[in-house]
Amino acid sequence: MxxxxxxxxxxxxxxxxxxxxxxxxxxxxxxxxxxxxxxxEIEIDEIELHAAFEALVMRFRQRQGVIASTGRKRSAGENGGPAGTTTLAPGTAEGSSGEA
Structure with missing residues (x-):
């Protein structure tokens, strides 16, 4: 029905x-x-912040794709991000504005 x-x-x-x-x-x-x-505490334009969040989302989605495609989790030493990326320590910021 x-x-x-x-x-x-x-x-x-x-x-x-x-x-x-x-x-x-x-x-x-x-x-x-x-x-x-x-x-x-960081003064940043909303558009720039939005772009940074989008980049972060892409980074994590690529990581999840690696896990899903291989069927296994990576070990701590394996790089999961795209080529040329670096992992930042918590509390640090990336950018050329000189703010951290």
Missing amino acids: KKPSSKIRDEIAKLQEQLKQAETREAERIGRIALKAGLG
């Missing part, structure tokens, strides 16, 4: 609320981590 459109709308509304709550939790988690790392 097919669901009436009103039931489907109710389910959509519930799912939208769940999505909103999940996004809020994720944003708070990422925000706390960013603040702990000192990101709140």
Whole structure:
């Protein structure tokens, strides 16, 4: 038996609320981590910050692709990032602005 459109709308509304709550939790988690790392103290243009986050996402997605394609986790000594990247110590910032 097919669901009436009103039931489907109710389910959509519930799912939208769940999505909103999940996004809020994720944003708070990422925000706390960013603040702990000192990101709140750095003056940076929002566009530049967004680009840096996109680069970070790509870096981690590439890493996950290596794990998924090989079926194994890398050992601590294996480089998981793209060629030419370096791993920064927590609390350090990369950039040419002289801020760290």
